[in-house]
Amino acid sequence: MRNEIRQAFDEVHASRELKDRTRERLARRMRRGWPAAGLRPVRRGLAAAAACLVLLLAGAGGSWLYFTPTAAISIDVNPSLELEINRFDRVIGVEGYNEDGRALADQLDVNHLNYEQAVEEILNSAVIAALLARDEVVTITVTGTDDRQCGRILSEVEMETAQSPNIHCHGARQEEVESAHDCGLSYGKYRAYLELQALDPDVTLEEVQEMTMRELWERIQALSVGTQSQGQSGGHHGEHGYGHGGGH
Amino acid sequence: MRSEEEVHTAIERYGDTVRRLCLLRLKNHADTEDIFQTVFLKYALSTMRFDSQEHEKAWLIRVTLNACKDLLKSFFRSRTVSLEELLDQPAPEAEEKRTWVLEAVLSLPQKYRDVIYLHYYEGYTAAEIGGILKKNVNTVYTLLARARQQLKELLGGDGDEE
Known part of the structure; x- marks a missing residue:
């Protein structure tokens, strides 16, 4: 029996990809400094406990x-939609x-979920999953008044989406987001709009509103190549100057 | 906190062990990835000094089993997949017997799976298993005896040793 069991388990290995992915994910955390409570199941438990506490507080007038x-x-x-997150990392609003x-926001039921679950649910929704399958580009931007919270959220979201090459994550300043909202755009699109506008002053807000992120990037890239007369490498980010990491 | 280099060495050295424990405890591959991250993050953050590689390995086994237990308690996970998917590969015919043995071990109740693996594969004694699982050594003996009996029945009664 011992030999059979040994042989059976000898066949089970951690694949190279699994080891590499673990290393990459840990290295990303290492670069940002290790968070005190970074363990997923524990964090979920704490978040749930925090939510219960919050409900009690709400009952006591602390809503x-x-x-x-x-x-x-x-x-x-x-x-384009935006999740509003409270200090307890819970979603308290979704705006299209x-x-x-707006259509997607209406279908979603992510209020009061932890932001990670909400983002996961959105990225797994039929609409977004279909777009990703068509190689569309998703931009996720984290912003807010609490730098520490934003840094943490950005780091988690980056890690959750690290395996999807078409999903890009950024941090942004609160003022920039407010300017975006004044224009009726979510932040990710607003940044692309500013870049496109610098290259093509005739572009209108209405036009941008109905364009996909991929269309925007392609147009920016085409115009950049034209104006700078130099080839730029692939990818949707580096060349457009979107800062990675907690840019708050 | 340990250096990146130390963590990389641990992933190389103990990755297979963590993977096998995940197979014993979990039902899908995405959870395995979470456990890898949790376990090696905990390792990276830990200030524990290990007397030997054996000590280090026993610590990682305990951390992995606890992490799996925590994950299983999480109500967000419920997906299950086949053994083939869990193994990341189809089972070729030559491997059928091994897969069958693996399936037999995995079909045992959780508490039996752990002791069978730790005893027969990792070579721990009942006392050592008691230390890892935080169980009384007599309880481990009982679990081992029952697990062995069930496995013998599943494998057609050709168990031949202790």
């Missing part, structure tokens, strides 16, 4: 603590920034 957004996660493909975004 403003729970219902005040401290961060926002903007998700742009063509549906264009027609598709």
